[in-house]
Amino acid sequence: MSDRKKRRPRLRRALQVLAVLAVAWLVVDKAVAIVAPEPSVGHWRSxxxxxxxxxxxxxxxxxxPEPTRVHDVATEYGSVRVYEWTADTGEEDxxxxxxxxxxxSGAPMWGDNIHHWVGQRTLLAMDAIGDAGMSTQSTPLSSFDDQADWVEQxxxxxxxxxxxxxxxxFGGAVATAHALEHPGRVASLTLLEPVMVLRGLPASTYLWSSLLLLPVPQSWKDRGMAEIGGVSVEEVRERTPMSVMIDEGSRHYDAVSLVPxxxxxxxxxxxxxxxxxxxxDDASxxxxxxASERARELGLGPVTVWPETTHSLPMQAADELGAELPAYWAEHDG
Structure with missing residues (x-):
């Protein structure tokens, strides 16, 4: 049995709720945006x-790992929280x-990955403008492409x-928008399960997400989230620190309703x-x-479909990506 197969039950319980809740709430945000399309500023309800x-x-x-520095960077859209882990001596350039x-998900979602990369080169993890996290928004985003502006600033x-x-x-879609608008700033672009930029979400995702907007029993909502994420209802109900964080953000933060x-x-x-x-390869x-076929036809690459993974790919393949991505970055440093 492969190591990933051995880890999979634990990973599914600990990580699948992240993907289910995050994408379900993305679809809910889109539905809310249709009802109330005026640009708004993300804020805490209380x-x-x-x-x-x-x-x-x-x-x-x-x-x-303890960040080397914590930045709050001013932009015209608000303040962006950035955590920095500085590279060891010799890798600063x-x-x-x-x-x-x-x-x-915010910067905390990268924990399993940062443990592999810390010290190899400087890492910076951002909380997004207009979403739950430690960033604060002061000016509305008028379209999804405005996401590129706050990242650039x-x-x-x-x-x-x-x-x-x-x-x-969602961060893959934001990264894509930024790379499209500001290519000179980007040495390489790595997209891990990027929603909607290569293909739209399946119609079934919108169907099941509609349950989250309706006054139906929680058991129905749990079933909808399970169907979206390709997991069991029991796994949806499993509580982990990450799922609790996402749930608290979804309950208490009025987010900006912009869809890639x-x-x-x-x-x-x-x-x-x-x-x-x-x-x-599973519930992508x-x-x-x-999406992989389209990416290859466009000449993008490398393009990898990871076996025995779901939308929680960065965490489920953390060990493999921990080795592969530093080699990829080093190849494209010039």
Whole structure:
């Protein structure tokens, strides 16, 4: 039996709720945006709600290596929280790696990955503007493409000339938007299960997510989340520090309702930087094999469909990505 098969029951219980809740709430946000399309500013609904989220956030952050620095970078859209782990002596001149999280996940989602990379080169993990986390929003985003602006302004505010940009899920879509608009800043682009940029979400995802908007029993909502994530209802109900954090963010934060778009062939082909795409083979929310076929036809690559993984790919394949991605970044440092 493979190591991943041995780890899979534990990983499914600990990680699948992250993917299920994050993508379910992405679809809920889209439905809310249809009802109330005016641009808005993300905010906490109450001080008590923020306190509950902050406790859960801190609990997850406590499992990560201690950051070297913590930045709050001013942009025209608000302040961006950035955690920095500085490279060991001898690696300071290599382009740093910037990590953009999935929706409701924030910088804490990268814990399993950062443990593999810390010290090898400078790492910077951001909380997104307009989403739950320690970033704060002051100005509305008028479209999803505005996501590229706050990322660019944060990178400029940190005096980063070129970076290796990595995004998971919603963060993969944000990273794609930034690379499209600001290619000179991006040494390489790594997309881990990026939602919607290669293919739209399956119709069944919208169907099951509709249960989260309706006044139905919690058991029905749990079934909907289970169907979205390809897990059992029991796994949805399993509570972990990460799932608690995401749940508190979903309950207490009024997020900006902006949904990624699928890029055209011409937009993909205009990207001059190396683009790496990693997809799941089970309950992929980025398009799975169909997305991989399109990416290969466009000449993107390497493109990998990881066996025995789901939308929680960065955590489920943390050991393998821990070795592969530093080699990929080093190959494209120049």
């Amino acid at each position: 001080a008590e709600g923020y306190a509950a989220y902050r406790q859960a956030y801190d609990d997850v952050m406590a499992t990560l 290599a382009p740093p790696v910037v990590l953009l999280p999935g929706i409701r 944060a990178l400029a505010g940190l005096d980063l000339e070129r970076v290796h940009l990595v995004g998971h899920s 778009r699928t890029l055209s062939d011409e937009e993909w082909r205009s990207m001059a930087m190396p683009v790496r795409i990693d997809l799941a 929310l980025a398009g799975g094999e169909e």
